[in-house]
Amino acid sequence: MFAAPTMPSTTGKTSISDIHDLTDYCHATAENARKASYALATLDAAVKNRWLRESAAGLIANTSEIIAANQIDLDAAPNYGLSEAAIDRLRLDAGRIESIAAALEEIAMLPDPVGEVIEGHTRPGGLQILKRRVPLGVVFFIYESRPNVTADAAGICVKSGNAVILRGGKEAIHSSRAIVDVLAKCALECGLPENAVQLVATTDRAAVGEFLKLSKLIDVTIPRGGEGLIRRVANEATMPVIKHFDGNCHVYVDMFADIEMAVDIIENAKCQRMGVCNACESLLVHEAIAETALPKIAARLKKNQIEMRADERALPLIDGGIKAEPADWSMEYLGPTISIAVVDSLEAAAEHINRYGSKHTDAIVTNDLKAAELFTQMVDSSAVMVNASTRFNDGGVFGLGAEIGISTDKFHARGPCGLRELTTYKYIVRGDGHIRS
């Protein structure tokens, strides 16, 4: 049986060979997190902020150790078949460690969501009722191989009063452990409860399944990665999951659109950064404006080497387009491809988006007030843009300060998830011997 109270995962000294029983290990880790979560819930913001700033300083002070650990991951990268781009994302240098530290400093400067009184009133008879924001409790965070996410996620979770169990990708495990070692050492020095931040000491895939069973100990699981990972986690989890599925984002060009504006917005939404979830994947154009607008839009997309997959009404208006297949309407290309359709009306555009989209981010280009109002009401997405690029759906832009993901769910949190989205509330009722009659 794995000895829970002395579990050394936060100090980075547990190696995989120390783990005799995976079930016991995961249970002990989650029990430790639950215990830490109760202490974290009562912690003063000043303590959490000091930890964030000390950790930032600690990361910089330990730059050479972190780079050495990172080198082990880089050396192993070819064994995992990582692409050049993935290896580049994995690489840490002094500048990148400074950025990681700066992100923690920024989290320290954000207001503490815990303790906020959301609302309150006094009942006839004098019973005082407060609705107060409190942490969710324990967050199980699963992510892939970018080591900066390790520090980011730990910072966001602890600042919002949650204990966090970090399950990082095997490709970055040594880098992540070096980072967590610094965070854990600072945690002890700053008076954070033990095990507020734990890195899962094994990269055994079965560990994820074990944690996903522990609904009594873990309040929410947040998987960040490919659709396969998220789907697996959503299927297996016994606790709530904040899901970040694909972003099949649309731009709809209304009959009352400014065509030049539409061309600029589509170019930005599609081409400014293609591999991200808020990039545009599909273009819908009102039939009344298609003949004028589509050739101009297509010319700009062609200049950007975008492959255009068009329905039969759009195809004749596009220089260099190819015929779309039915599967195209649901595709998140994350690359230089876009699907294009002509629609009969704004209502048809909204129906198309609600049917094929992913409730992520969708935009209308129009100068008509009623069209803007109707589109924002009808489209069932986390963010609806009027005359603005889909690329603006972002925690920073929305003023959240730091985000742990973008939820494509409608339940609990929608869109960018920052500190507040990692909290819940409790009712606090104060009486003076009040009894119910």
Place this chain on the structure above:
Amino acid sequence: MFAAPTMPSTTGKTSISDIHDLTDYCHATAENARKASYALATLDAAVKNRWLRESAAGLIANTSEIIAANQIDLDAAPNYGLSEAAIDRLRLDAGRIESIAAALEEIAMLPDPVGEVIEGHTRPGGLQILKRRVPLGVVFFIYESRPNVTADAAGICVKSGNAVILRGGKEAIHSSRAIVDVLAKCALECGLPENAVQLVATTDRAAVGEFLKLSKLIDVTIPRGGEGLIRRVANEATMPVIKHFDGNCHVYVDMFADIEMAVDIIENAKCQRMGVCNACESLLVHEAIAETALPKIAARLKKNQIEMRADERALPLIDGGIKAEPADWSMEYLGPTISIAVVDSLEAAAEHINRYGSKHTDAIVTNDLKAAELFTQMVDSSAVMVNASTRFNDGGVFGLGAEIGISTDKFHARGPCGLRELTTYKYIVRGDGHIRS
């Protein structure tokens, strides 16, 4: 294949024999609800309120038809082995129909949560960002045999802009159908979208399983009933579930308690209504006050014929107590039994509650400010009471106006769930050709 567009479940004319294929039927019902939900999301509050008031009047106007339908259920009740109490809850008369109508009138008077701007700001550069409250979409509501719940749930869901699929217990199916017939007729007259309110036309248990698969069409499932039902639904559901598990509620008598106040609060919390989830099931007493307080508390409980199951420290202080078993600490008796333990400290009380409780409602009796503050911080429950009975955890008391259940989850909604808890939000971003650089 079941013909979706003409599905007559809202008019109450589908009989079980019409349903050729259960899977098709459930899918069509959910598709119809999804379609209705998009129309409901854009509906003016005045339309929804008119429907609520017309429905209230319609129920009263159709009193004799509803009572006739209810009689069919009452006649069949012995076949279902219903207890006398259950049959009484099932019975409708003119007075009870008036109460059901009055509840709809009350929902009409509540403010519409849809469209509320939760927050908003303008970014440097002029991008305007709003966070606006919107309906969740489609609610699948599963409940047992109280016909008043049919009208209540329909009213709350539609007022909050959601389409609802009602799955009532077989014991009340004729009563429920008669009520839904009135609501659906008024819906058509008032301009609500078709299928805003649907009653599942079959009482086949397999239908629940079919609906629980439809995560793309149903946004949330709310089961109301026994723990077995809720657990089954939570296990099978592919969409979020608002769960209402047991209420193992505690009263903790602190060392600084006013003993008379403690006696009154415990009597009220335990005895005022025993079969409800916010009744007290467990009593914890600080060791420093146990010798003085426990005999007085026990005397009052004994006067109320409450069985007292005590730990070994409490037992000698209780006249007529019996020894508690370990299982007692987790029990929701819902009857004339209470478990009693002496604890070393406030911290020990909070730990006991967090370990054995159900995160529902827990109270402290104390005159010490720090104890009150610490207890409300440490206890991880939907409502924490200071010097007040646990019985006050209630949507009406908290000012929600109407509730569809009390959530024991921490995710999305906690405690009483009213109109607002059936909503989510979307970001609406307005620009003037803004693109991201």
